[in-house]
Amino acid sequence: MSPYNIVTIDGDGIGPEVCRAAVRVLTEACGADRLRFIAHEGGATHYVRSGQVLPPDTFEACRSAHAILHGAAGLPGVTYADGTEVGNDLHLQLRFKLDLYANVRPIRLVRGVKSTLADWQPGQIDYVIIRENTEGLYASRGAGVNLRSEVVTDTLVMTRKGIERVARFAFQLARKRSGAPRDQRRRVTVCDKANILRSYAFFRAVCTEVAERFPDVDIDYAYADAITVHMLKRPDFYDVIVAENMFGDILSDLGAGTIGGLGMAPSAELGDERGLFQGAHGSAPDIAGLDAASPLATILSGAMMLQWLGDQQGDAALSDAASRIERAVESVLAAGEVVPADQGGRARCSEVTEAVCRQLS
Numbered sequence: 001m002s003p004y005n006i007v008t009i010d011g012d013g014i015g016p017e018v019c020r021a022a023v024r025v026l027t028e029a030c031g032a033d034r035l036r037f038i039a040h041e042g043g044a045t046h047y048v049r050s051g052q053v054l055p056p057d058t059f060e061a062c063r064s065a066h067a068i069l070h071g072a073a074g075l076p077g078v079t080y081a082d083g084t085e086v087g088n089d090l091h092l093q094l095r096f097k098l099d100l101y102a103n104v105r106p107i108r109l110v111r112g113v114k115s116t117l118a119d120w121q122p123g124q125i126d127y128v129i130i131r132e133n134t135e136g137l138y139a140s141r142g143a144g145v146n147l148r149s150e151v152v153t154d155t156l157v158m159t160r161k162g163i164e165r166v167a168r169f170a171f172q173l174a175r176k177r178s179g180a181p182r183d184q185r186r187r188v189t190v191c192d193k194a195n196i197l198r199s200y201a202f203f204r205a206v207c208t209e210v211a212e213r214f215p216d217v218d219i220d221y222a223y224a225d226a227i228t229v230h231m232l233k234r235p236d237f238y239d240v241i242v243a244e245n246m247f248g249d250i251l252s253d254l255g256a257g258t259i260g261g262l263g264m265a266p267s268a269e270l271g272d273e274r275g276l277f278q279g280a281h282g283s284a285p286d287i288a289g290l291d292a293a294s295p296l297a298t299i300l301s302g303a304m305m306l307q308w309l310g311d312q313q314g315d316a317a318l319s320d321a322a323s324r325i326e327r328a329v330e331s332v333l334a335a336g337e338v339v340p341a342d343q344g345g346r347a348r349c350s351e352v353t354e355a356v357c358r359q360l361s
């Protein structure tokens, strides 16, 4: 069977280290012949060298690959004239041009990780934030109005198609899960500010229409301000949360903060045919090249990639490898001997990577 073609984009800062770590673990889990990794350039460092944040050959390779694995992108100080960061255009161009409309962000507390929320144990925090990834406030990226540097605006854009498909994705995911830890109820929480803005009232209304086709899944509503309190005081209530782009960006960092931080936060950015997999963290340039970063968010994103590919291709071996990687990461953390710095330990990026590989073998 021919190998799956995976485009890797190391990117900036710690991106190369964590991306290499994930490739090492994926190869250990799947064998050297199942996945072919093809490296391509992209990000702020490449932009400084070449003037291109997403080179055409990288985009074409991403378009035709089975999946995309990314390290991190963005360097402070590498900005456009309007002040926005260049490196982030790598993600945003890929999201918009490949139509990766569902940004899947699991928030799960695993053994060996201490939650910042007192008394919550592994298994009690286990939900997924589904962030709409191609419109909302981000539709204005590079398109806002700037009048004489006196009035500057960005418009929040909602479309029926965009809401329907991300809501459908959320309900379909809830159907596959076993419900919220608190009550095992399959539940989608629609997060918005429908009380204030028509665009969010429209978001809520379209999600509610979609819900009618999923009578086996409860629908729940929460305003974006209120849910930040609920995520801290009753995280076990949540199963799947669906939100507009900007709200999803903010809430997924808050959620990550309750399960060990962004170093424990993987992501899958999915369209109907393509997927981009990366840790939800940034490029952490202050620790770049020091072998100090935790590779776990990118390794877990690699596991999400195998799970998604396994589902897409009907390849049970990939789905099995995904589960083995998740179990290996949990075993390393639960053992407490090789612990990354962001979890209170001193282990290097390479040491954590090899510990996960030893668990796999």
Ligand code: IPM
Pocket: 074, 088, 089, 091, 092, 249, 280
């Ligand atoms: C994220 C990041 C990105 C975003 C940046 C890097 C473009 O914060 O993926 O959460 O704003 O979506």
Ligand code: MN
Pocket: 249, 250, 253
């Ligand atoms: Mn973010």
